[in-house]
Amino acid sequence: MKVKLSTTSLLSKPFYLFTLLLLVLFGLVVMSLVTGAKTISVSESWSSLSLWQVCHSENCDIIRFSRLPRTLAGLVAGCALGLAGALMQSLTRNPLADPGLLGVNSGASFTTVLGLSVWGSLSFWQSYSLAFFGALLAAVIVAVTGAGRGGRLNPIRLTLAGVSLAAILEGLTSGLSLLNPEIYDHLRFWQTGSLDVRQLSVFTLLSPFVITAAGLTLMMSRSLNALSLGEDLARTLGIRVGLVQILGVLLIALLSASATALTGPIAFIGLIAPHLARGCFGSDHRYFLPGTLLLTPAVLLLADIIGRSIGPGEIRVSIITAFIGAPVLIGLVRYRIGRGIS
Missing domain, CATH: 1.10.3470.10 (ABC transporter involved in vitamin B12 uptake, BtuC)
Known part of the structure; x- marks a missing residue:
């Protein structure tokens, strides 16, 4: 008697999406560390994060005391704002x-x-x-x-x-x-x-x-x-x-x-990211909330990287999120407001 193993539960759509989001988020973390007024290689950025290594260069100081805290701020604030927005929309x-x-x-x-x-x-x-x-x-x-x-x-x-x-x-x-x-x-x-x-x-x-x-x-x-x-x-x-x-x-x-x-x-992040996550994972909170937890810091880090990359100076992340969020908000009012959040 042959036993047919089903992989549907393991390799379902949410599994693929979560894996993809994790990879994207990891890539944005790396980009956040190497992007700025001074470009620093991935290998040097990685070596600068080694706890047992003492900083002896300007690049090491930039990574440890500027770009690493900045990246962590994007991850922490993104997770917090995303979940807060998702909860607010679900409760109300x-x-x-x-x-x-x-x-x-x-x-x-x-x-x-x-x-x-x-x-x-x-x-x-x-x-x-x-x-x-x-x-x-x-x-x-x-x-x-x-x-x-x-x-x-x-x-x-x-x-x-x-x-x-x-x-x-x-x-x-x-x-x-x-x-x-x-x-x-x-x-x-x-x-x-x-x-x-x-x-x-x-x-x-x-x-x-x-x-x-x-x-x-x-x-x-x-x-x-x-x-x-x-x-x-x-x-x-x-x-x-x-x-x-x-x-x-x-x-x-x-x-x-x-x-x-x-x-x-930081405007719009708590509004936009839950809608993006709901579009990817649906309205089931078992997938929707973890999806928001991964998607929001990715969007916030991407906005920060864009702000550091364009123009001669730095554009603050709240300005970039406003440029991204305003068209999304118009789309939500136009196409989704009549249907609620389902």
């Missing part, structure tokens, strides 16, 4: 939902400017801590305000609360910054998001938050699949809808706050 069932709806950008800007007004100047760690705290606090306030009866998420109230809080904080931030030209210059520089992170030590503090939030998000795949069928049907399947929504919003807040504190506000 709104194809145009973005992590910025929670007011994280405005909260981070306000606490940073407030700290500058009080202390006059901020160290890197003080600026990062204030931005993280402000973004997280703003997101929690919006989440609590946007919750309906029984703690369930109300998308309309959530959006209105986010827009209202953002308007208030942006007004206060502008008022404080206009009183001091130095604060205004700092705010203008920070609000144009960039991956130009110069300290590796920040990742030791940030990574546990992002890894924990990403892990919990991936574990919610079954609940999100049930929730996409409607709240009533999800309850019949044993899903605690209110708890899932509250946990989801808190995870969005944590992911968005981490990314915003690290790189500043």
